[in-house]
Amino acid sequence: MVVENHLASKIVQSSKVKRVYLFFTKLLTFQQYDNSKKMAIKITEECINCGACEPECPNNAIYEGGVEWRFSDGTTIKGIFTSKSGLTADADTPEVPLSMDVYYIVADKCTECVGFHDEPQCAAVCPVDCCVDDENWRESKEELLAKKDTLHLIMQD
Ligand code: SF4
Numbered sequence: 510m511v512v513e514n515h516l517a518s519k520i521v522q523s524s525k526v527k528r529v530y531l532f533f534t535k536l537l538t539f540q541q542y543d544n545s546k547k548m549a550i551k552i553t554e555e556c557i558n559c560g561a562c563e564p565e566c567p568n569n570a571i572y573e574g575g576v577e578w579r580f581s582d583g584t585t586i587k588g589i590f591t592s593k594s595g596l597t598a599d600a601d602t603p604e605v606p607l608s609m610d611v612y613y614i615v616a617d618k619c620t621e622c623v624g625f626h627d628e629p630q631c632a633a634v635c636p637v638d639c640c641v642d643d644e645n646w647r648e649s650k651e652e653l654l655a656k657k658d659t660l661h662l663i664m665q666d
C-alpha cells in the first residue's frame with residue numbers, strides 16, 4: 510500500500526511537472542510569436558471592388574482582379590529579381606493575376622506599410638473590412654523593413 514501511494518504520488522508529481530513545463534513552453538512560444546512576428550495582409554472574397562485601397566498602397570502591391578502585376582510597378586526594382594519568397598522574374602514581366610474576381614495583394618510586395626505608415630492603409634480605408642491578416646505570411650518588423658528597402662532602393666549620386 511505504501512509502495513502504491515508512493516508510486517501514485519510520483520506519477521502525480523511528474524504529471525504536474527509536465528503540465529507546468531508545457532504551460533511555460535506554450536507561454537514562451539506565444540510571446541515570441543506575438544512580439545516578433547507580424548502577418549501580411551490579404552483581401553478576402555468579401556471585397557466589393559470599390560478600388561479604395563489600391564491608390565493607398567505605398568508599394569503598389571494591390572491590383573484589381575484580372576489585372577497582371579509586376580515587381581517594377583511602383584518600385585525601383587529592375588532586371589531579374591528574386592523575391593523573399595523565392596520567386597525569380599524579370600521585374601517588368603507581367604505576372605498572372607492572383608484573383609480574377611476581386612482585388613488582390615501581392616504578398617511579395619506588401620510590407621504591411623512598415624516604413625511608410627503606422628498601420629496597413631488598405632485595411633484602414635476598406636469599407637467592408639476585407640483586408641485581413643494572412644496567416645500564411647509571417648514576417649518580423651525587421652524583415653518587413655528590409656523588404657521595403659529592397660522594393661525602394663535609395664538612389665545615390
Ligand atoms: S498593408 Fe500596406 S503595403 Fe500591404 S497591401 Fe496594404 S497598403 Fe499595401
Ligand code: SF4
Pocket residue numbers: 552555556557558559560561562563612631634635636637638639640
Ligand atoms: S477597399 Fe476593400 S472592398 Fe474596396 S477594393 Fe479594396 S479590398 Fe475591396
